[in-house]
């Protein structure tokens with residue numbers, strides 16, 4: 001069985017009349033780097049919230065490492081799947097960076113030594129070590145986002161899900177994100193992101209799932225997806241800029257990077 005198995009999952013919010021997710025099935029293995037893309041309102045956030053039990057399946061099921069999310073609390077599931085909220089203000093509630101990052105890991109009852117080392121490592125990966133005594137609310141948005149990412153990394157979960165992590169990030173922030181994704185992946189963790197930033201996808205992820213209207217309409221290698229113009233049109237998505245340029249000048253070699261472009265030109 002796959003590390004994450006989603007079977008025929010459908011979901012409707014109590015206040016809504018229509019299904020937000022419609023019969024979704026998906027398998028994800030340990031160590032995969034997966035990006036979920038799709039237009040606004042496609043159901044991406046709703047879907048990933050179901051992977052750690054923040055929302056429970058109504059029809060169908062989500063099984064992570066043999067655990068059905070219906071049978072476990074979010075606190076328990078968080079050892080397996082950690083979710084970084086889209087808006088850091090939905091997640092932060094401590095008045096210093098260290099306590100905020102340590103909060104989830106404390107709930108998992110690690111020893112003091114292990115807890116300290118996990119928090120230190122998470123701060124190092126997110127370049128927050130020198131800000132550990134700061135109030136997160138005094139930090140700029142981009143760094144608050146890293147506080148929330150660090151708090152999930154510190155829980156040492158097998159799967160790290162980041163919802164729109166590039167929002168507000170400059171070049172430095174994008175480098176930090178790149179390095180931490182590589183670092184987590186080297187440890188064998190699964191990294192999943194939701195993003196509207198196609199360059200971020202190309203530079204950091206291998207597999208892409210495309211969602212539209214609560215359904216998965218494509219799932220595959222990034223090169224296949226980003227050169228499937230029908231799928232992109234259906235999901236109202238753009239190719240990465242360099243692929244778009246290659247296509248415009250009829251360099252039809254399924255290019256995904258500047259290096260490939262230069263080599264083929």
Ligand SMILES: Nc1ncnc2c1ncn2[C@@H]1O[C@H](COP(=O)(O)OP(=O)(O)OP(=O)(O)O)[C@@H](O)[C@H]1O
Pocket residue numbers: 013015016020038039040041042043044045046047
């Ligand atoms: N708490 C909620 N109660 C009712 N409806 C909701 C709730 N959260 C989201 N929705 C609705 O569910 C649908 C899917 O929303 P969701 O946030 O999962 O999409 P998304 O693909 O992540 O969008 P975005 O890219 O804009 O974040 C939308 O129509 C949204 O309005």
